[in-house]
Structure formats: structure tokens, C-alpha cells
Amino acid sequence: MPEADKPIFERLALIGVGLIGSSIARAARQRGLVQTIAASARSEATRRRVAELKLADQVFDTNAEAAKDADLVIVCVPVGACGAVAVEIGPVLKPGAVVSDVGSVKAAIIHDMAPHLPKSVHFVPAHPVAGTEHSGPDAGFAELFDNRWCILTPVNGTDPEAVERLKAFWEALGSNVEIMDAQHHDMVLAITSHVPHLIAYNIVHTAEHLQQVTESEVIKFSAGGFRDFTRIAASDPTMWRDVFLHNKEAVLEMLGRFSEDLAVLTRAIRYGDGKTLFDLFTRTRAIRRSIIEVGQETAEPDFGRKHGVKEPPAPLPRPYASD
Amino acid sequence: MPEADKPIFERLALIGVGLIGSSIARAARQRGLVQTIAASARSEATRRRVAELKLADQVFDTNAEAAKDADLVIVCVPVGACGAVAVEIGPVLKPGAVVSDVGSVKAAIIHDMAPHLPKSVHFVPAHPVAGTEHSGPDAGFAELFDNRWCILTPVNGTDPEAVERLKAFWEALGSNVEIMDAQHHDMVLAITSHVPHLIAYNIVHTAEHLQQVTESEVIKFSAGGFRDFTRIAASDPTMWRDVFLHNKEAVLEMLGRFSEDLAVLTRAIRYGDGKTLFDLFTRTRAIRRSIIEVGQETAEPDFGRKHGVKEPPAPLPRPYASD
Numbered sequence: 001m002p003e004a005d006k007p008i009f010e011r012l013a014l015i016g017v018g019l020i021g022s023s024i025a026r027a028a029r030q031r032g033l034v035q036t037i038a039a040s041a042r043s044e045a046t047r048r049r050v051a052e053l054k055l056a057d058q059v060f061d062t063n064a065e066a067a068k069d070a071d072l073v074i075v076c077v078p079v080g081a082c083g084a085v086a087v088e089i090g091p092v093l094k095p096g097a098v099v100s101d102v103g104s105v106k107a108a109i110i111h112d113m114a115p116h117l118p119k120s121v122h123f124v125p126a127h128p129v130a131g132t133e134h135s136g137p138d139a140g141f142a143e144l145f146d147n148r149w150c151i152l153t154p155v156n157g158t159d160p161e162a163v164e165r166l167k168a169f170w171e172a173l174g175s176n177v178e179i180m181d182a183q184h185h186d187m188v189l190a191i192t193s194h195v196p197h198l199i200a201y202n203i204v205h206t207a208e209h210l211q212q213v214t215e216s217e218v219i220k221f222s223a224g225g226f227r228d229f230t231r232i233a234a235s236d237p238t239m240w241r242d243v244f245l246h247n248k249e250a251v252l253e254m255l256g257r258f259s260e261d262l263a264v265l266t267r268a269i270r271y272g273d274g275k276t277l278f279d280l281f282t283r284t285r286a287i288r289r290s291i292i293e294v295g296q297e298t299a300e301p302d303f304g305r306k307h308g309v310k311e312p313p314a315p316l317p318r319p320y321a322s323d
Numbered sequence: 324m325p326e327a328d329k330p331i332f333e334r335l336a337l338i339g340v341g342l343i344g345s346s347i348a349r350a351a352r353q354r355g356l357v358q359t360i361a362a363s364a365r366s367e368a369t370r371r372r373v374a375e376l377k378l379a380d381q382v383f384d385t386n387a388e389a390a391k392d393a394d395l396v397i398v399c400v401p402v403g404a405c406g407a408v409a410v411e412i413g414p415v416l417k418p419g420a421v422v423s424d425v426g427s428v429k430a431a432i433i434h435d436m437a438p439h440l441p442k443s444v445h446f447v448p449a450h451p452v453a454g455t456e457h458s459g460p461d462a463g464f465a466e467l468f469d470n471r472w473c474i475l476t477p478v479n480g481t482d483p484e485a486v487e488r489l490k491a492f493w494e495a496l497g498s499n500v501e502i503m504d505a506q507h508h509d510m511v512l513a514i515t516s517h518v519p520h521l522i523a524y525n526i527v528h529t530a531e532h533l534q535q536v537t538e539s540e541v542i543k544f545s546a547g548g549f550r551d552f553t554r555i556a557a558s559d560p561t562m563w564r565d566v567f568l569h570n571k572e573a574v575l576e577m578l579g580r581f582s583e584d585l586a587v588l589t590r591a592i593r594y595g596d597g598k599t600l601f602d603l604f605t606r607t608r609a610i611r612r613s614i615i616e617v618g619q620e621t622a623e624p625d626f627g628r629k630h631g632v633k634e635p636p637a638p639l640p641r642p643y644a645s646d
Binding site: 080104129130131132133134139141143144146148149151178184187188189191192193194195196197198199200201202203204205206207208209210212213215217218219220221222223224225226227228229230231232233234235237238240241242244245248251252254255257258259261262265266268269270272274277278280281282283284285287288289290291294296297298301302303304305306307 | 514516600
């Protein structure tokens with residue numbers, strides 16, 4: 001990863017310090033990408049933890065205080081809260097500052113934030129496609145973005161120099177950067193992230209409500225495949241509720257296709273059409289191979305889960321941090 | 324895991340030596356659970372590889388030769404092939420032998436195999452709930468069954484001593500053993516394994532056929548969730564075709580429930596019902612926690628995938644071994 005000779009931005013403000021915000025703080029600090037980090041968080045508990053972990057030089061109670069004087073402001077709160085943050089920070093932003101976010105949805109964030117930001121700042125929406133199922137300031141780590149993609153979706157007319165600076169920042173955080181249109185982003189992420197999360201949540205829910213099979217049986221025999229789905233179904237519920245509410249069109253479009261395709265498979269099972277099943281199951285291995293080849297997945301069997309080793313009981317998924 | 328003082332069975336015959344068969348061979352040998360291992364495999368390539376890897380003392384071209392004189396015969400072929408194997412080995416089986424299998428479906432296997440087995444042998448169907456996305460004799464390893472469940476589904480009237488011996492064998496392989504009715508097994512596995520595999524295959528298929536999103540975009544941005552599904556969608560297509568064709572009723576029942584539940588979530592998204600989404604997403608984390616607590620899943624974030632480390636290019640999923 002590139003080493004910064006000098007900071008890319010002087011003062012970074014993080015509005016919200018959960019998994020993503022705290023990972024940015026750790027990586028930016030470790031790699032010398034900024035001089036000073038200011039942060040704000042909605043809950044007192046998170047602010048205290050951010051101070052204890054020394055994730056920021058200054059921790060503020062209000063978003064406006066954190067954003068004031070910053071050269072780069074990154075809003076790291078759930079998608080549904082971004083508009084309100086823009087209202088709070090808009091009036092105090094430093095002229096020439098770059099304002100960005102990390103939301104998994106882009107068109108809605110542009111719609112909600114842009115009208116509240118002054119013309120004197122450069123708004124460059126961003127989405128690092130990286131994460132784990134854990135949340136909160138303790139969950140972050142400096143390597144989270146290494147070799148992951150970060151998508152920037154600047155609107156037409158954005159100052160190219162601001163886009164370049166933010167690109168350099170994300171590259172220095174370890175990411176590969178791609179620039180695309182917000183609408184296209186939302187379509188791509190609907191299929192690669194949003195619908196997968198929805199169906200993972202859904203099957204866990206279905207399993208939970210069976211009368212014929214007990215919950216303890218679902219848990220015991222989960223190594224047959226079910227447990228793979230529970231990882232992403234353990235993700236932050238506020239974040240994901242907001243994603244679905246704010247990327248409705250694309251998610252409904254992709255869900256429609258998923259359901260149509262599932263109907264075809266269901267019918268093949270009902271009528272004993274083994275050829276349809278076999279042909280489809282044969283093609284899917286190639287996609288995994290490609291994902292491994294481009295370094296977006298581990299090549300180790302079973303995700304490299306250890307076999308024959310009793311796992312230590314900790315760390316379990318934590319209760320939700322509220323921001 | 325328990326150490327065997329003396330072999331539990333003298334002569335083990337493995338009919339089929341893929342991921343599961345070769346893992347049994349490795350673990351049984353390493354832990355001294357049997358004196359001799361005989362094996363057969365459908366393809367010449369597999370037989371050669373089994374000999375090269377020294378997975379068996381004797382490798383036979385026909386299943387009957389391998390099964391003859393064995394005290395324990397384990398049929399490790401796709402579910403749809405088990406009936407034909409029973410026809411082949413039935414006439415040569417040694418009186419008093421225990422005959423078992425490793426199929427992911429149990430009622431259909433009993434239906435297909437039992438009529439062809441002589442009354443002088445003890446048929447105890449088994450299903451080790453363990454595996455990886457890889458297949459073939461090279462993919463196996465001795466620790467595969469450690470701390471995983473193996474379900475035995477003997478029919479009423481089976482000699483309890485034969486069941487106990489097979490139970491002891493699987494425990495010595497590292498497994499926890501549960502005994503249940505075949506129909507109940509098929510229902511439990513439909514939700515914990517079969518339907519998860521089907522929807523994983525399905526979403527990979529849906530993603531592959533989009534016009535709005537390119538395959539290269541799906542691959543690049545897969546870290547947003549999609550890649551978790553590709554692991555089980557890289558599983559052996561023959562095995563999985565057979566599972567769906569032979570556990571039709573239970574899979575259709577569970578798929579029906581899954582689709583109903585997905586319709587409710589789809590509707591909640593369409594009408595902006597954030598409460599329904601949030602409430603459901605909140606409950607699912609508890610199930611993952613339980614799965615980790617009982618040792619069926621790694622507690623490490625992101626399955627313990629390495630971050631900040633470029634994965635080595637090998638080993639990639641291999642082409643399919645045919646048995």
C-alpha cells in the first residue's frame with residue numbers, strides 16, 4: 001500500500017465512529033494520512049470509548065463542533081441519518097473542505113445531503129465495500145480496507161481535484177478506488193450486497209419459526225450450510241434497515257429477479273428435472289474461482305475456518321452500538 | 324477426541340473416495356480405528372489418486388470386490404447412486420457386516436438401499452454434517468469431522484449393538500453422534516443445509532444473468548456480502564442435484580416458507596415499513612451467537628478471513644471429481 005510522505009488532509013472529522021469510522025481512524029493514524037482527527041458520536045458511551053481507545057485527538061458532543069475547521073469530513077452514520085447530519089454540519093463547514101460519507105447506498109444520500117451543504121465545499125460521496133458482521137468502535141481495525149474496493153460517486157460538475165484527493169486518501173487506506181454514477185452503484189450493490197443480506201436475514205428468520213425443527217437442531221446442525229448465512233445476518237440492524245429503505249427501487253428489482261429464478265429451481269425440484277439443477281450448479285463454481293483470483297476472497301477451503309480446533313468462546317458478536 | 328485402544332472394525336470398505344470418503348480414510352488410519360482399508364471408485368483417475376495418496380491398502384475396480392469381506396462398508400457416493408451400489412454389493416456382503424453411507428438425505432437412501440441388502444447385515448444410515456466446498460480425494464483431511472455432528476438414522480428393529488459400534492466409530496473420527504428418525508433428519512437438513520445451498524446457487528445464478536451489472540462488477544464488489552454465498556454455491560453439482568431430487572418434499576416445504584417470509588420482507592421494503600425490517604434484523608444476531616457458543620462456527624470476525632494479506636493464488640476450487 002502507498003506510504004504517504006505527508007498528510008493528505010490536515011484535519012479529518014469523523015461523524016460517527018463505528019466499525020467503519022474507527023477503522024478509518026486507525027488506518028489514517030497509522031499511515032500518517034492526516035494531522036489531526038476530530039470525532040463526534042451520538043451516544044455518550046461511544047464518545048467515551050473513542051476517547052479511551054485514542055481513536056481521535058478531540059471528541060465532540062455535537063457533529064457541528066467536530067466538522068468545524070476540518071479539511072475532510074467523513075460522515076460514518078447509518079444511511080437514514082446522513083441528511084440530518086448534513087443539516088447540522090452544513091453551516092459550519094470550512095470553505096474548500098471535502099465532505100464525504102461511507103454509506104452503502106449513494107443516490108439517496110446525495111438526495112438527502114447535497115441540498116444542505118454549502119457551494120463552497122466539495123461533496124464526494126464514497127462507499128468502501130468492506131466490513132465485518134461486528135459493529136461499534138471496538139470492532140474496527142486498520143487493515144479493513146486493504147485490497148477492498150472503495151466506490152466514489154461524485155455528481156457531475158464536482159471539482160476533479162477534490163475527487164483526486166479523496167481517491168488518494170482511500171488508496172492510502174489500502175483500497176482500490178472506482179468511480180461510477182450513483183444510480184449504477186446502487187444497482188451493483190443491490191445484487192452484490194443488499195439482496196444477499198436480505199435473504200440471509202430471511203432464512204435465519206424462517207429457520208427460527210419452524211415447528212417441525214427446533215432452534216437447538218438448527219444451531220447444532222448449522223455446519224451443513226446455514227451458518228454461512230448467519231454471519232451477514234448478524235450485521236447491524238439499523239444500518240441494514242436504512243439500506244433497504246433507501247435503495248428500494250434497485251433492491252425490489254433484484255429481489256424480483258431472484259424470486260423468479262428461485263421459482264424456476266423450485267419447479268425443477270418439483271418435477272424432478274435434474275438436468276436444469278445440474279447445469280446451473282455447474283456454472284456457479286466459476287464465479288467463486290474468479291472472486292478468489294482477483295483477491296476478494298480467501299482461497300482456503302471453508303473460508304480458512306480452523307478444523308479440529310475448538311474455538312475460544314470470545315469474542316462473540318457484541319450488542320449493538322447505536323452509532 | 325477418544326483414542327481407540329484397538330480397531331473398532333477390522334476391515335473398512337469405502338465405496339467412493341471423494342471429500343468425505345477420503346477424510347474417513349485419513350482419520351480412521353491416523354487414529355487406528357480399522358486394520359485394513361479397501362476402496363473402490365468409479366473413475367480410473369480417482370482410483371489412481373487414491374493409490375498414490377495411500378488412502379487405502381487395496382483399491383478395486385468394482386464396488387463388489389471392495390465390499391467383500393469388509394466388517395464396515397461405508398458408501399460415499401452421491402445420494403442418487405446409492406441404490407445401484409446396494410444392488411452391486413448386496414450379494415457379496417459378509418454376514419454381520421455393518422453397512423452405512425454418508426448421504427445428506429436419509430429416507431430416500433433407506434428406500435433405495437435397504438431392499439437390496441441381505442438380512443444378515445446391519446444397515447445403519449449415517450450423515451456426517453461436515454464438508455467443504457471442495458471435492459475429490461485430494462480435498463479430504465483427517466480433522467474434517469472433529470466437533471461436527473454425525474446423525475445416524477437406523478430403522479426400527481436394527482441391532483442396537485451395530486448402532487453402538489458405528490456410533491463409537493464416528494465418535495472416534497471426532498464427531499458428536501445423534502440418532503434420529505430419517506424423516507425428521509430430512510426436515511432438519513432441508514432448512515439447515517439444503518435450502519441454504521439452493522438459495523446460494525440461485526443468487527449466484529441471478530447475478531450472472533444481469534444486464535445492468537457486469538460479471539466483473541459482481542466479482543469486484545463481492546466483499547459486500549455476495550462472496551459468502553459463493554462458497555457453498557461452489558459445492559459439487561452432482562451431489563447437490565441428487566440431494567434436491569431425493570429430498571423433494573421437505574425442500575419444497577421449506578422453500579415455500581422461505582418464499583412466504585421473503586414476500587413479507589419485500590412488501591416491508593416496498594411500503595417503507597422500517598419497523599418490520601429492524602425487528603427481524605435484531606433477532607437474527609442471537610442465532611449466530613448460539614452457533615458460535617456451541618462450537619459450530621468460528622467466533623472470529625469475517626470467518627477469520629485474513630485482512631491486509633494478499634491471498635496466495637492456490638489452491639483454487641478444482642474441477643469436479645466424478646466420484
